[in-house]
Amino acid sequence: MREQKKQATREALSAAALRLALERGPDNVRVDDIAEAAGVSPRTYNNYFSSREQAIVAAVTGERGARVAAAVADRPADVGLAAAVIEAIVDQYTAPGEPGRDALLLITASPALREAFVDTTGAIEHPLTDAIAGRLGDTDPHTARVLAASVAAAVRLALGRWLQTTAASFTAGGLVVPSGSLPDLLRATLAPLAPALDAAEQQALRRRR
Amino acid sequence: MREQKKQATREALSAAALRLALERGPDNVRVDDIAEAAGVSPRTYNNYFSSREQAIVAAVTGERGARVAAAVADRPADVGLAAAVIEAIVDQYTAPGEPGRDALLLITASPALREAFVDTTGAIEHPLTDAIAGRLGDTDPHTARVLAASVAAAVRLALGRWLQTTAASFTAGGLVVPSGSLPDLLRATLAPLAPALDAAEQQALRRRR
DNA sequence: CAGAAAAAGTGCGTGCACGCAAGTTTGCGT
DNA sequence: ACGCAAACTTGCGTGCACGCACTTTTTCTG
Numbered sequence: 001m002r003e004q005k006k007q008a009t010r011e012a013l014s015a016a017a018l019r020l021a022l023e024r025g026p027d028n029v030r031v032d033d034i035a036e037a038a039g040v041s042p043r044t045y046n047n048y049f050s051s052r053e054q055a056i057v058a059a060v061t062g063e064r065g066a067r068v069a070a071a072v073a074d075r076p077a078d079v080g081l082a083a084a085v086i087e088a089i090v091d092q093y094t095a096p097g098e099p100g101r102d103a104l105l106l107i108t109a110s111p112a113l114r115e116a117f118v119d120t121t122g123a124i125e126h127p128l129t130d131a132i133a134g135r136l137g138d139t140d141p142h143t144a145r146v147l148a149a150s151v152a153a154a155v156r157l158a159l160g161r162w163l164q165t166t167a168a169s170f171t172a173g174g175l176v177v178p179s180g181s182l183p184d185l186l187r188a189t190l191a192p193l194a195p196a197l198d199a200a201e202q203q204a205l206r207r208r209r
Numbered sequence: 210m211r212e213q214k215k216q217a218t219r220e221a222l223s224a225a226a227l228r229l230a231l232e233r234g235p236d237n238v239r240v241d242d243i244a245e246a247a248g249v250s251p252r253t254y255n256n257y258f259s260s261r262e263q264a265i266v267a268a269v270t271g272e273r274g275a276r277v278a279a280a281v282a283d284r285p286a287d288v289g290l291a292a293a294v295i296e297a298i299v300d301q302y303t304a305p306g307e308p309g310r311d312a313l314l315l316i317t318a319s320p321a322l323r324e325a326f327v328d329t330t331g332a333i334e335h336p337l338t339d340a341i342a343g344r345l346g347d348t349d350p351h352t353a354r355v356l357a358a359s360v361a362a363a364v365r366l367a368l369g370r371w372l373q374t375t376a377a378s379f380t381a382g383g384l385v386v387p388s389g390s391l392p393d394l395l396r397a398t399l400a401p402l403a404p405a406l407d408a409a410e411q412q413a414l415r416r417r418r
Numbered sequence: 419c420a421g422a423a424a425a426a427g428t429g430c431g432t433g434c435a436c437g438c439a440a441g442t443t444t445g446c447g448t
Numbered sequence: 449a450c451g452c453a454a455a456c457t458t459g460c461g462t463g464c465a466c467g468c469a470c471t472t473t474t475t476c477t478g
Binding site: 142145146147149150152153156157188189190192193194195196199 | 401
């Protein structure tokens with residue numbers, strides 16, 4: 001029940017942060033406002049988030065880590081590790097595009113928010129490590145960590161490029177082509193890691209018998 | 210000449226930061242002290258570094274990015290990409306251990322400094338991208354970026370684990386084995402990425418003819 | 419060589435992150 | 449049901465990062 005309450009205030013805080021940012025623009029939101037809107041003290045806000053940007057972005061990226069991990073775990077056992085990971089990520093990063101269309105617009109508009117959004121990639125690292133370790137049979141958690149970290153790094157790269165090009169296409173007024181959809185960009189960015197993922201899977205199989 | 214002066218003040222700042230941190234302990238160093246010791250205004254210090262930890266750590270990690278890139282480029286052309294990258298990194302992360310032995314002790318002692326030190330890994334990403342792209346023949350800069358980011362992420366993991374275990378071995382008073390030397394740890398952490406590096410190299414070769 | 423343009427340094431003000439030391443709530447054992 | 453211990457919240461104080469406007473220095477150009 002303690003956990004429930006913590007999660008509740010966390011969501012209240014990030015929801016308030018996003019709402020206020022949408023209403024007034026990101027630069028006209030003081031920390032005190034967010035805290036007040038969520039019904040906690042400013043100091044408490046700071047126990048949950050260490051920057052306004054983090055709070056705002058968390059409203060969009062909240063449970064991505066857990067969702068990605070679940071998606072990886074749910075792929076059928078007979079598809080390769082690389083395919084499982086890549087498709088799980090593509091799914092999870094494309095599906096939630098709907099809920100906050102204007103939120104994404106807000107994020108792309110502000111460099112600080114863009115950076116915070118891209119940095120949330122680090123949050124998928126630990127859940128993804130567990131998911132990969134599960135598929136590899138828990139023989140070598142070390143390898144799983146490395147692969148998860150690499151995948152996270154690649155996703156960070158893809159998101160960065162995507163935000164960059166979409167932002168550019170705004171300012172350039174359409175002269176710049178959006179450079180491909182996010183799913184395509186993700187697939188292309190993750191492709192070079194596929195050999196490493198599949199090699200690890202083969203080695204795990206070999207080790208198991 | 211402009212660049213020279215910038216680099217000079219940058220080094221003056223980080224050197225002063227490290228010296229003061231060693232003299233008084235990291236928590237007894239104010240930003241104003243660093244600025245004064247380097248002969249610039251506090252505001253200027255802030256144009257170079259956005260945290261004390263960054264300034265201190267930069268004294269140790271300064272040119273690592275460029276050195277790693279050069280080391281990768283200097284490996285003979287007939288060794289595989291994976292071997293070239295891994296050995297270059299191992300070299301560059303082991304050689305500079307001598308200059309600041311006490312500096313590393315200082316860093317391991319403070320969590321904030323540990324984090325800053327580990328985060329410097331990101332700085333090798335761009336130089337390493339260029340080095341890898343050079344070896345791949347510049348056909349696909351995108352792949353080079355992904356690989357460099359993954360390598361950087363793996364190095365970050367290795368450094369994190371290394372600092373963690375060495376710090377633990379301090380507090381535990383020797384009960385915990387240092388868990389292997391840094392070179393071994395780096396090799397073990399980078400190993401899972403070797404298939405990806407070599408696969409990219411093969412593909413580059415195939416594309417070239 | 420003068421004078422403009424660009425770039426780096428500086429002073430100031432604001433909002434913030436975070437340590438610390440209370441106070442308050444929650445959950446558990448008896 | 450009671451009370452205690454651990455976890456969470458809060459107020460306060462300090463140092464800091466960073467935007468902005470301005471001065472000083474460096475570089476470029478006619």
